[in-house]
Amino acid sequence: MQPFSYVRPSTVQEAVTAFSHAGAGARYIAGGTTLYDMMKLRIEAPASLIDVTAIEELDKIETHSDVLRFGARALMAEVAANEVVARDYPVLAEALSKAASQQLRNMATVGGNLLQRTRCMYFRNGEGVYPCNKREPGSGCAAIGGLDRGQAVLGTSPACTAVSPGDWPVALTAMGASVEVVGPSGSRMIPINDLYLLPGNSPHLEFGLIPGEMITLITVPKNGSARGSTYHKIRDRWSYAFALTSAAVALEIQGSIIRNARIALGGVATRPWRAAEAERVLNGARLTPETALEAGRAAFAGATAGSHNAYKIELGIQTVSDAILIAAERSRS
C-alpha cells in the first residue's frame, strides 16, 4: 500500500481546509469499509487521508420534525436501530439491516455508504490482468462479453456495466432524500438523484461531487407512504450478500386505490435506479397482484442483458411485484 499522511480534524471546516491544503490525492475517510479495502486492492492510492470520524457535529439523528435528518457520521447500525426509523420507515431500516454484517454496520457511516464503490469483480480483482474503464479510463471493459452474471441490466453503456452495490442509497432514492455537502466553496443541498452519475463514456466518474466536498447530512422528507414500505432484497444466500435484485417500495393507498407510489431498484442498475415507469403504472390504479406484476414489467421494460445475467430481468420483475404487495399489506395495518 502506498504511504499516506493521516489527519483527524474535529470540525467540518478544519476537514475542508485540510483537504484543500493536501491537494490532489487527498481523500476523506469515515468508516473505511470501502476506501481502506480499495487501498488494499491498490485501486485507491491516496497520498493523504482526512479522517472525518472525530467530527462530533456530524453525529445527529433527528426524527421528530417533518424531515428526518441523519448526520453523515451516524453509523449504519445506529440508524437501523433507531426506534422511529424502525417503526415508521421500514424501507430505511430494512435497507440498512440487510446490508453487510453487524461488524461492518458498526463501522460504516450512513454518509460514507452513499459513496460505496462497485463490487464488479473485474474492477476489484482484475488489476494487471483485465481492463476496466473505472480503474483505468479508456482501457476497456472485460465484464462485457465476460463472466457477467452479476452485472447491471439497466443504465449500462458500451464502456461499463458495473452494478451500483448499495441498499441504503436505493431506499433513499425511493424516499426522495437530499444530501448536504460542504466543500471549498461552501455548502449545498443536492437531491440524492443528482449524487449518482450514469457510466456513459466516463465510468470512472461515479458521483456528482466537486473535489473537496464531503457529505455532512442526509435529509428524508416525511410522507404518508413511509409506513407502507419495504426494502425487498434477493441474494444468493439468505444473509450477508450483495443484492442480485432489490426493490425499495413505499405506497400510499386510499381504499384500494394507490395514490402515491415510490419505487427504486438495486442490484440491477449502474446507479440507484428510480423506477418512474413502474410508479406511473401504480398511481391511480387499483392494487391487485396483476397491477403489481405489470408495474414490475414496466420497471424492466428498458433492460438489456448480457450473456449470463438475463435472469436478473425476470427476477427483478418478480422482486418489484412482491415488494409492492408487501408494502401494500403494511400500508393497511
Added chain:
Amino acid sequence: MNSIRNPDNAAERPGSFAESAKLSRRAVLGASAVGAGVAVVATAFPASAGDAVETEISPLPFPSPNALMLHTTVNSVDVAVEIDPRTSLLDLLRERLHLTGTKKGCDHGQCGACTVHVDGRRVASCLTLAAKLEGRDVTTIEGLSDGPDLHPMQQAFIDHDALQCGYCTSGQIMAAVACVREGHVASREQIREYMSGNICRCGAYVGIVAAIEDAARKMERT
C-alpha cells in the same frame, strides 16, 4: 486437539483456553513477545493500577515518514505505540502487540475472523485503521475471560463443540458476545442473521448457534 473440546481435560492442557486464562496479561504478552524475539521498546500501563508495567511491543519494522503516536487501551491496558498510518488494527494487535488470538482470514472484511470490540461494538479489525483507535477502548479474545474463569461464551463453545479447526472461533466468540449484548438472540433465526458476518468453513454452525443460545441464558443471569 480433542482435549480442547473436552471441558474435563481443558484446564490441564498447556495452551488450552483454560490454561491461557490462568496466565496474567503481562505474562501472556511477555511470553509471546519473547517467543518472537523482539525488543522491549514501548510501555503499557494498566488502566486502573497506579504503577507502570513495562511490556513488550515490537518497534516499527521500518522507518515511516508519516509515523504517528497512538494512545489507546487494549484489554484494559493503556498502550502508547508509534504506528505507520497504513496499519490495520488487526496487524497492530498481531504483529506489534503480539495478541495473536485475533485471526486474519480474508483481510477484506468478508469473513469475520478478525472481529474485536471497539468501545463495546463489534468491528472487523482488518478494515479498521489503527490510527482511528486514538482514545478508544479495544477488547480482544485475550481480554474476554475474568482471570482464570472463562467467559460464559467461551465455555459454551467448548460445551457445544462449536468448532472444528478453530481458526474462526475467536472471531465467532467476540461477535457472539456482542450479539447477546445487542439483544439479537430472540430466536435461532435472529442469531443466524446477526452472526452471518462470521464464516465457518468447517460448518460448525449448528454448534455455534446452540452455544450462543446457551451462553445468552447464562449472560442474562450475571
